[in-house]
């Protein structure tokens with residue numbers, strides 16, 4: 001009996017120790033992640049209030065139970081009161097207690113209801129920063145609609161990501177602090193879901209629909225999430241990393257992105273004839289980031305879902321047909337249209353596909369050829 005008691009107390013102490021450890025081990029804590037937006041903070045506060053109310057109730061109920069068991073034990077010769085239910089309190093306690101419990105429930109529920117409305121209703125009459133979030137198999141596309149900047153975000157392979165495997169991306173979703181952001185969610189292929197716990201919501205990305213959510217960012221930092229709707233083989237390779245920075249830092253970043261974009265466009269439209277080596281080097285890098293998820297770095301694909309490009313009749317066949325499937329994709333398959341890439345990028349990828357992995361066609365596709373085919 002005594003050792004059972006010790007065991008129980010030991011367990012209770014260990015659990016309370018765990019509960020106390022949340023601050024220093026945020027990533028592994030038992031509590032919710034710390035919010036980074038106003039609405040998320042309100043959700044967090046309701047959660048904490050609920051926990052506090054339940055803790056008080058737990059202490060009261062267990063206090064009464066333990067007190068009763070101890071002081072009214074049989075060995076002391078205690079006799080049960082046979083007439084308790086006939087007294088005023090005995091009669092009405094069956095009503096009073098549920099009413100009190102319901103009162104607590106409704107307090108929590110009404111607050112939760114108000115916050116839920118806030119989560120899904122984007123504030124009207126205010127200027128929000130618009131970011132379109134498109135889910136792809138298996139990466140995220142972020143369009144800064146107000147700034148005409150597009151960011152592609154992909155997971156970092158295990159060799160390069162150290163302990164953040166499947167938690168880190170090459171390009172983060174950078175956002176300015178103290179800003180209200182409207183997220184417009186959609187998908188280019190199948191169902192995905194945008195989920196960053198610190199922002200307080202999870203939203204499905206549905207092909208053909210655009211849905212909106214918002215967040216009023218109020219804390220700088222890096223906030224991690226992931227795709228939360230099973231979307232195929234590499235669903236697990238769609239982490240989301242939101243980085244909230246100061247307005248200054250964000251403006252500098254925008255400036256930088258604009259310069260990169262302008263330089264890339266100028267390079268692509270310069271009408272220059274590129275050497276095969278230059279195109280192969282560019283093409284390999286682009287292929288490995290954009291195409292290798294399905295067709296593999298080795299070019300062997302994952303048949304039957306994703307065809308091999310090594311010795312593929314299309315990659316070895318006429319350039320026109322090859323260009324067509326890359327530019328326009330293939331309806332009804334996971335092969336999307338890649339026409340949003342610039343002429344140089346497409347020329348480089350095509351040249352790479354036609355010469356890598358012993359495909360040795362010797363063909364060199366120039367940006368001008370792509371321009372003509374569009």
Ligand SMILES: [Cu+2]
Nearest residue numbers: 192227231238
């Ligand atoms: Cu997904």
